[in-house]
Amino acid sequence: xxxxxxxxxxxxxxxxxxxxxxxxxxxxxxxxxxxxxxxxxxxxxxxxxxxxxxxxxxxxxxxxxxxxxxxxxxxxxxxxxxxxxxxxxxxxxxxxxxxxxxxxxxxxxxxxxxxxxxxxxxxxxxxxxxxxxxxxxxxxxxxxxxxxxxxxxxxxxxxxxxxxxxxxxxxxxxxxxxxxxxxxxxxxxxxxxxxxxxxxxxxxxxxxxxxxxxxxxxxxxxxxxxxxxxxxxxxxxxxxxxxxxxxxxxxxxxxxxxxxxxxxxxxxxxxxxxxxxxxxxxxxxxxxxxxxxxxxxxxxxxxxxxxxxxxxxxxxxxxxxxxxxxxxxxxxxxxxxxxxxxxxxxxxxxxxxxxxxxxxxxxxxxxxxxxxxxxxxxxxxxxxxxxxxxxxxxxxxxxxxxxxxxxxxxxxxxxxxxxxxxxxxxxxxxxxxxxxxxxxxxxxxxxxxxxxxxxxxxxxx
Amino acid sequence: xxxxxxxxxxxxxxxxxxxxxxxxxxxxxxxxxxxxxxxxxxxxxxxxxxxxxxxxxxxxxxxxxxxxxxxxxxxxxxxxxxxxxxxxxxxxxxxxxxxxxxxxxxxxxxxxxxxxxxxxxxxxxxxxxxxxxxxxxxxxxxxxxxxxxxxxxxxxxxxxxxxxxxxxxxxxxxxxxxxxxxxxxxxxxxxxxxxxxxxxxxxxxxxxxxxxxxxxxxxxxxxxxxxxxxxxxxxxxxxxxxxxxxxxxxxxxxxxxxxxxxxxxxxxxxxxxxxxxxxxxxxxxxxxxxxxxxxxxxxxxxxxxxxxxxxxxxxxxxxx
Numbered sequence: 001x002x003x004x005x006x007x008x009x010x011x012x013x014x015x016x017x018x019x020x021x022x023x024x025x026x027x028x029x030x031x032x033x034x035x036x037x038x039x040x041x042x043x044x045x046x047x048x049x050x051x052x053x054x055x056x057x058x059x060x061x062x063x064x065x066x067x068x069x070x071x072x073x074x075x076x077x078x079x080x081x082x083x084x085x086x087x088x089x090x091x092x093x094x095x096x097x098x099x100x101x102x103x104x105x106x107x108x109x110x111x112x113x114x115x116x117x118x119x120x121x122x123x124x125x126x127x128x129x130x131x132x133x134x135x136x137x138x139x140x141x142x143x144x145x146x147x148x149x150x151x152x153x154x155x156x157x158x159x160x161x162x163x164x165x166x167x168x169x170x171x172x173x174x175x176x177x178x179x180x181x182x183x184x185x186x187x188x189x190x191x192x193x194x195x196x197x198x199x200x201x202x203x204x205x206x207x208x209x210x211x212x213x214x215x216x217x218x219x220x221x222x223x224x225x226x227x228x229x230x231x232x233x234x235x236x237x238x239x240x241x242x243x244x245x246x247x248x249x250x251x252x253x254x255x256x257x258x259x260x261x262x263x264x265x266x267x268x269x270x271x272x273x274x275x276x277x278x279x280x281x282x283x284x285x286x287x288x289x290x291x292x293x294x295x296x297x298x299x300x301x302x303x304x305x306x307x308x309x310x311x312x313x314x315x316x317x318x319x320x321x322x323x324x325x326x327x328x329x330x331x332x333x334x335x336x337x338x339x340x341x342x343x344x345x346x347x348x349x350x351x352x353x354x355x356x357x358x359x360x361x362x363x364x365x366x367x368x369x370x371x372x373x374x375x376x377x378x379x380x381x382x383x384x385x386x387x388x389x390x391x392x393x394x395x396x397x398x399x400x401x402x403x404x405x406x407x408x409x410x411x412x413x414x415x416x417x418x419x420x421x422x423x424x425x426x427x428x429x430x431x432x433x434x435x436x437x438x439x440x441x442x443x444x445x446x447x448x449x450x451x452x453x454x455x456x457x458x459x460x461x
Numbered sequence: 462x463x464x465x466x467x468x469x470x471x472x473x474x475x476x477x478x479x480x481x482x483x484x485x486x487x488x489x490x491x492x493x494x495x496x497x498x499x500x501x502x503x504x505x506x507x508x509x510x511x512x513x514x515x516x517x518x519x520x521x522x523x524x525x526x527x528x529x530x531x532x533x534x535x536x537x538x539x540x541x542x543x544x545x546x547x548x549x550x551x552x553x554x555x556x557x558x559x560x561x562x563x564x565x566x567x568x569x570x571x572x573x574x575x576x577x578x579x580x581x582x583x584x585x586x587x588x589x590x591x592x593x594x595x596x597x598x599x600x601x602x603x604x605x606x607x608x609x610x611x612x613x614x615x616x617x618x619x620x621x622x623x624x625x626x627x628x629x630x631x632x633x634x635x636x637x638x639x640x641x642x643x644x645x646x647x648x649x650x651x652x653x654x655x656x657x658x659x660x661x662x663x664x665x666x667x668x669x670x671x672x673x674x675x676x677x678x679x680x681x682x683x684x685x686x687x688x689x690x691x692x693x694x695x696x697x698x699x700x701x702x703x704x705x706x707x708x709x710x711x712x713x714x715x716x717x718x719x720x721x722x723x724x725x726x727x728x729x730x731x732x733x734x735x736x737x738x739x740x741x742x743x744x745x746x747x748x749x750x751x752x753x754x755x756x757x758x759x760x761x762x763x764x765x766x767x768x769x770x771x772x773x774x775x776x777x778x779x780x781x
Contacts, residue, residue: 032477350626355614358474359633409629416588416625
């Protein structure tokens with residue numbers, strides 16, 4: 001018999017070798033459920049994916065042919081850690097469209113925007129240091145903060161974005177406890193996952209708070225150019241002028257997530273640390289990807305493509321909002337994003353959206369359960385829905401299926417409690433779809449969940 | 462050397478765990494010199510098995526389809542020897558309600574419970590019976606889907622107001638749910654492996670959650686989040702009784718080859734209760750049965766080898 005590859009002994013052996021930080025890097029039931037959403041028959045409203053099928057294959061062919069003809073050896077070679085100058089010039093063009101003036105030296109090209117979150121956290125956070133994030137926050141940022149053993153404090157979001165009054169209260173409280181946060185992480189425009197946009201007044205105040213308290217702000221702006229209605233808001237970076245705001249951008253949503261290209265703009269001393277961190281992480285961003293961006297930008301049509309995406313996604317957003325109004329019960333509420341990729345739905349608090357996902361998967365439809373966007377167990381009655389990655393037919397059908405399951409659960413709960421109490425938690429989006437919007441950046445927003453973790457999850461079986 | 466298909470993955474909610482069990486089994490089979498045919502179970506399962514029939518199928522599927530007798534039925538039809546329990550034992554053990562009734566009838570202690578399907582609430586006014594149930598079981602009450610293999614959907618209702626939401630959650634997984642008295646105490650697993658015509662209990666594993674006050678789905682499959690003690694530190698008489706109850710439950714349901722019986726040792730009374738029987742227990746790095754086998758001096762490869770041999774024995778075909 002082959003020598004036993006032992007289990008418990010191995011287990012102990014490896015357990016003893018793991019870094020303390022891995023204890024908070026957890027896989028979850030939800031992640032295991034998400035594995036089932038990849039089945040082709042599942043309508044997935046779960047991803048955060050742009051629709052790359054809209055990108056013209058001819059353009060892709062022309063771009064790669066040009067690289068092959070003109071810069072083959074360079075494309076196959078390492079590059080500078082901060083990125084190719086040509087690529088940084090393309091980035092200057094993109095940020096200019098958002099009202100930001102940057103020198104090429106203010107920038108580092110990164111392997112997607114996700115790497116910026118990682119590098120900034122690596123540069124700033126010692127175990128136990130405080131990161132302030134939104135509640136709900138971008139689910140993909142959670143494992144990053146966790147892996148550096150940050151203590152994450154989440155500030156509630158409403159229809160005007162992060163509640164700056166709560167932020168200030170929280171900062172005071174932390175101050176009183178002798179804990180000084182290192183940075184505030186925010187997605188001010190069309191936030192992932194809630195879809196809401198921070199108002200101008202709050203943007204101004206946030207930048208003031210950063211200056212008053214000498215705190216850094218990591219502004220994550222992947223969707224800024226994907227606005228479907230209303231006026232663009234100035235970025236925090238523009239308002240701040242680059243003193244306390246670190247700015248994260250990406251080509252993922254305006255070109256392709258597959259090329260893995262993002263960037264960070266930061267004050268020189270911070271940028272230097274990020275540069276060193278990046279050197280350690282991956283030496284440099286893919287040269288091939290960077291040259292693809294350069295060749296693509298030289299064709300001069302990148303704005304046209306973003307315009308086409310805006311049109312496609314606007315229609316899909318409207319389809320999803322209409323379908324929600326048609327198929328979801330009156331107990332549900334949702335945000336009305338003016339851009340971006342996501343709608344955030346809040347259900348009555350007796351519905352746990354992780355369990356609901358298990359049920360919805362039987363009807364071949366998927367979403368992201370809200371708990372992924374919180375570190376403190378809240379969000380269990382909410383869900384994130386993506387409208388960019390599915391066509392209108394799939395969106396409508398997907399929402400119909402989820403709505404049916406939600407209605408079943410609401411009815412069952414009514415039966416179990418012997419009454420159908422009006423739920424104060426839930427308000428319905430009341431504006432008819434064609435009504436003029438008073439609040440172009442967020443529409444009416446239902447309260448985001450306030451519930452704390454209940455100790456009602458167990459299994460001794 | 463035999464050609465062994467490893468059935469894994471599939472569409473069950475435990476897909477990920479099954480893929481991990483399957484991958485480990487494949488490695489072991491290769492080391493044992495078998496020709497391995499990995500199959501991520503899907504709509505082409507029968508076609509694949511018919512086109513290229515293996516000598517045996519190792520069922521490394523957990524949850525729906527793999528553990529409930531469905532795949533076993535197909536393998537019977539195709540005449541392919543397969544590992545583990547047969548159809549009837551799978552049906553019995555996958556359905557916690559059926560299991561618990563059988564245990565009760567046989568005098569094997571299991572926590573007091575009530576079970577309902579959704580129509581009882583929707584059409585027969587079962588909600589009116591909840592107060593009486595709550596009185597009988599006392600809080601906290603464990604609410605769980607009848608047919609979910611993992612800890613998914615299991616809720617702990619600490620008071621009457623939490624029961625309806627817990628039921629809604631459990632009904633997300635199955636049309637039948639169990640409300641069960643919560644047994645506070647130690648979480649024990651008795652793994653069972655057959656050999657030489659005997660049904661033998663392996664050393665008992667105790668699962669002690671490290672950080673959280675419940676034993677949840679996440680902790681269950683993760684290295685470092687639950688501490689497993691094997692053999693569990695138990696008085697000899699308690700260990701012997703746990704083993705005999707486990708073997709009794711395993712035999713009662715008609716399991717074959719291997720399995721795992723989960724029990725609770727009640728802190729207040731010292732009584733043992735059988736919670737459930739798993740006909741296809743996990744075989745991942747953190748799973749309990751392989752740990753128990755290891756503690757008994759049976760390596761993972763030997764364990765897998767024996768499980769495959771037993772499949773041939775049942776089918777009456779000699780191992781190639």
